[in-house]
Amino acid sequence: AQTVTQSQPEMSVQEAETVTLSCTYDTSENNYYLFWYKQPPSRQMILVIRQEAYKQQNATENRFSVNFQKAAKSFSLKISDSQLGDTAMYFCAFIRGGSEKLVFGKGMKLTVNP
């Protein structure tokens, strides 16, 4: 069974700073996808960034980038130039290729302070 671990329950950062959220996962699969989802207080889960396991290049979406270390089964999210609107719960998630089931970590609460 696949598992996703987010060991930091909570972090805070000042506006405009850079913050890194960590995530590790466990799988014996080779074909899978990794995601970071953001859940603000409004509750709607929003996709932040997506990484295909077969791609060596780290995914980037504007201020968000990942450090994907396949051998170490590590998938961290870096947020540059943090903004107040980044305050949310962040969930790391895994899905095996061909599967229907997203497996989520427990989440991490990020607070960006002015």
Place this chain on the structure above:
Amino acid sequence: ETGVTQSPTHLIKTRGQQVTLRCSSQSGHNTVSWYQQALGQGPQFIFQYYREEENGRGNFPPRFSGLQFPNYSSELNVNALELDDSALYLCASSYGTSGAGEQFFGPGTRLTVL
């Protein structure tokens, strides 16, 4: 393009009752997945519907059941409610079942069981 919608927003039931939650998928999507998110936890996969058939199920008892309609909207039914069923129920729609596509989440239904 209409996003994923869920109804109702909030619901309060008593133990032993039955509840039906509804989800309208995003335009163009034919797959709906349901997740249960307990307070302080990541979402847990309940089941997925693809073209009106159940396409995978998580570790939930049979009293959790679902339907998908020809327009790809979906219902989640929970019978014999228990206190532990209190949670945020999220539905997500996507196209296909490869696992590669993004799942778009609705805002959720907050169920409280007294």
